Amino acid sequence: MMTELMLVEGVSDVQLISYYLQNVYGWKYEKENNLKIVPLDEHDHIENLSKGGSQLILCGVGGNARFAHFIDKHRINSMIIEHEISSVMVVTDRDEESILKIVRRINSMFENISYRQGEWINNVVEDLFGQKKKIDTFLLIISADKKGALESVIIDALKDIQEESPLIEEVIQFIESLKENLVPELNRINNANKATIGTFFSIIDSKHAMRSFVTYVSKIDWSKSESLKKLFSPFMDLGKKDRSK
């Protein structure tokens, strides 16, 4: 039984990744996880998936600034030592930060394991009995090749999908037109991306326009997006014993 842990920023990250893993890689939803991780406050969002003999625990930590808080509060460093965990993957938005700083920040939160962007690392840790064990780590920065966040990944993915492409292009143009006079806040790329996605989903599913992101996630066949497939390709290694470096 392999237990994989994935820490991601927010609830929308959990929902998109969970949906993707279920529909593209065949993971199934599970009610509980064997590490007994449960939400400890309103910021935490936990989803559990299983496939074959493996279990994946997806933890939404409540935003980029809350990784350290989540790791501390859930005693993830003790958990790594005390439990049999096969891997700990961290998925975070790049936003405006440099890759170097993100890697340094993530590494500073963990005591016995380390991370490199876009690469599996096979860590050997010693438990408190003095016994050695292996834990793999992977840091996925969204997106490593340009500044931005999950929203820009979703926009790129929608552009990839033939059925969705005309509408997303139209919405991008519309948001662009608002920047200069009506809504100058949209000049910030993250704001513009959020508005683009919100507008897009409100149009394609107007009945649920007031609902949360999770309602929209299932409306799109994300498996058709080549950019998303490429970005999420490390998820292919989850549940496998030998991970490619």
Next chain:
Amino acid sequence: MSNIKSIEINQLRGIKQLTVSDFSKINLIVGDNNSGKTTFLEAIQLLFAKSQLNSIRNIIKQRTILNVNDNSFYTSFIKMFNVEQNDQLLDIDIYAESNNGPIEFEMKGCEKAIFGEEALQLSNMSSRQKTYYKKSSAFPETVKLFTGSIISKNGKIPIEKDIRLTSLDNTIVGAGNRKEVQYIPSFGHLRYDLLQNIVDNPEYKQLAISILKQFDDSIVDICYTKSDDGSFLESIITEDGVNMPFSVYGDGIKKLLYILNKLFEATDSILLIDEIETGLHKKYYGKLFPVVFELAKKLNVQLFIATHSMEAIDATLEYGEYENVRNINEPIRVITLRKVDSNDGKGSNVVARNVTGKYVYDNRKAFEYEVRL
């Protein structure tokens, strides 16, 4: 007497080599069945044992407290050594750092087969027993002989004594020693004089009665009473003046008195409690444990408590008051023993994880930490 800070155990039963440091005043010993908890407690007793077979016998017998048949001493003795030792020489070596300096115990020797006749001459049996045994149909052609020595050092000068016993020697004669380390086996309360250290000390007696009242508030006294046949019975007197022998009470009361009695006896020393939960309902842990821990502190008793019970562990951790952030005292260590494959690739060994009570408490709150494995 001593409190110990660390221990190193070599070649004792299933333990090939084990070192545990940083003991506290309250040390919980936890782990799966057959992980070495009782052996760990035996190692502490051996450290304080006299250099004579009689002391070793007393420790071995604790494993078979409810077994009145004493005819397997030699086998039990040999089984104290780690059976995976390569050498011809069997050697148990235990070392500890205490507040009074180092303490050492070593028992070593060789086992060989000899003729039954020769063994009979060497055996500890009386002449009459030898004659009787020789005539019996069970007289064996060959017999095992162990020759070696016990070396103990608890102070400046080591004391060494040669020992010799054969597989014919199922009883070891000699006066029983007063034990320097007190030990409570899991079912010991069923065969023990529960009042011996309590009734003659008014302070202890009053304290024991006040604790018993938490279980049954009609209890007003504990004493020895004379039965119709002239024998003395351990009895409880209730507020109605009724005299009830202990035998009519449940295991809880007996276990409680047993622990208190041994605590008093262990003053300024060490008390080992194997499976503290045996005979006690978990609802009493919260009442009993703080009393035991406070009394141990008052009497300067270092506790080593083996348990399988998560409720007993949690009740012990409550004593640490870890929710109180200003509490900087750390009275509790939790030592988990685990059987693993030996590093040399031959057989098994026992390894230990030694963490603070606070570490266990915080982890249990965060992710239902299973400390026992």
